Amino acid sequence: MTTMTSTHTTGPVLDASGVTMRFGGLTAVRSVDLTVSSGEIVGLIGPNGAGKTTFFNCLTGLYIPTEGKVSYKGTVLPPKPHLVTKAGIARTFQNIRLFSNMTVLENVLVGRHTRTKEGLISALLRGPGFRKAEDESTARAMELLEFTGLAHKADHLSRNLPYGEQRKLEIARALASDPGLLLLDEPTAGMNPQETRATEELVFAIRDRGIAVLVIEHDMRFIFNLCDRVAVLVQGEKLVEGTSDVVQADERVVAAYLGTPFEGAPGDEELAEVEAAEAAAPSTNARTEEGQ
Numbered sequence: 001m002t003t004m005t006s007t008h009t010t011g012p013v014l015d016a017s018g019v020t021m022r023f024g025g026l027t028a029v030r031s032v033d034l035t036v037s038s039g040e041i042v043g044l045i046g047p048n049g050a051g052k053t054t055f056f057n058c059l060t061g062l063y064i065p066t067e068g069k070v071s072y073k074g075t076v077l078p079p080k081p082h083l084v085t086k087a088g089i090a091r092t093f094q095n096i097r098l099f100s101n102m103t104v105l106e107n108v109l110v111g112r113h114t115r116t117k118e119g120l121i122s123a124l125l126r127g128p129g130f131r132k133a134e135d136e137s138t139a140r141a142m143e144l145l146e147f148t149g150l151a152h153k154a155d156h157l158s159r160n161l162p163y164g165e166q167r168k169l170e171i172a173r174a175l176a177s178d179p180g181l182l183l184l185d186e187p188t189a190g191m192n193p194q195e196t197r198a199t200e201e202l203v204f205a206i207r208d209r210g211i212a213v214l215v216i217e218h219d220m221r222f223i224f225n226l227c228d229r230v231a232v233l234v235q236g237e238k239l240v241e242g243t244s245d246v247v248q249a250d251e252r253v254v255a256a257y258l259g260t261p262f263e264g265a266p267g268d269e270e271l272a273e274v275e276a277a278e279a280a281a282p283s284t285n286a287r288t289e290e291g292q
């Protein structure tokens, strides 16, 4: 039996059932059920204000749902963000939330703290146990920077990274908590086609490491290329859920969100844009290296 097969047979990593979130008179999320299984990449799409981020906040303990429950690997999660992270769910945010005055490596080390056992006394004494844990954390953080293509920037201040690399760093920091499920909130927002394509590859690589992924995104090419399953939220309710083909063909989704049927094989147009950008890239790099 391959690893892939065994991860697919272990049942849902995430099981959200009947999740409702009300803010006063406004019901932002209404009785939403969603599961994500090991080995899956699931997309969450919908118009602005549909309740996608609110749903993420309910999954990660930032909000206590008005109704419903969220389980991770069969255990109901306490609605406290640090306990949710410790249980195995990590996330990135729609707006980048890095520690801008820390280095790239330090940002990833911050994400590692839920997995280090050494306490305050040990840290103050800086005994052998603490130093060993520190070395292990640094090695793990560097491995994640290699994985995300940022190792060569480990000692740069995060605020000096280009936008696309800051987004990658957010993902590296989320991975530092060794999650079983990664929630990505608009990971390609503001990216050019080349960066979007690289992010797509990164998400596939994360999935191949055995981490399930739930992703919110407005870029439909990205979503339909990437996801095994897509759920559509409209006005807080789940309208449709299915494969990319099913969702794209659903008239209700077209009417409520996509506007016009999504034409052409997903990825073709994007591929052409990326190839054009890559063809133009050497001259851009040359200008940068010459300091122009």
Ligand SMILES: Nc1ncnc2c1ncn2[C@@H]1O[C@H](COP(=O)(O)OP(=O)(O)OP(=O)(O)O)[C@@H](O)[C@H]1O
Binding pocket: 023, 026, 028, 046, 047, 048, 049, 050, 051, 052, 053, 054, 055
């Ligand atoms: N803390 C809050 N208090 C009151 N209303 C809120 C709060 N957070 C979200 N809302 C409302 O809940 C609804 C859903 O918002 P949410 O940000 O979850 O939508 P979204 O689908 O993520 O939108 P977008 O795609 O624009 O990010 C909106 O009407 C929003 O104004």
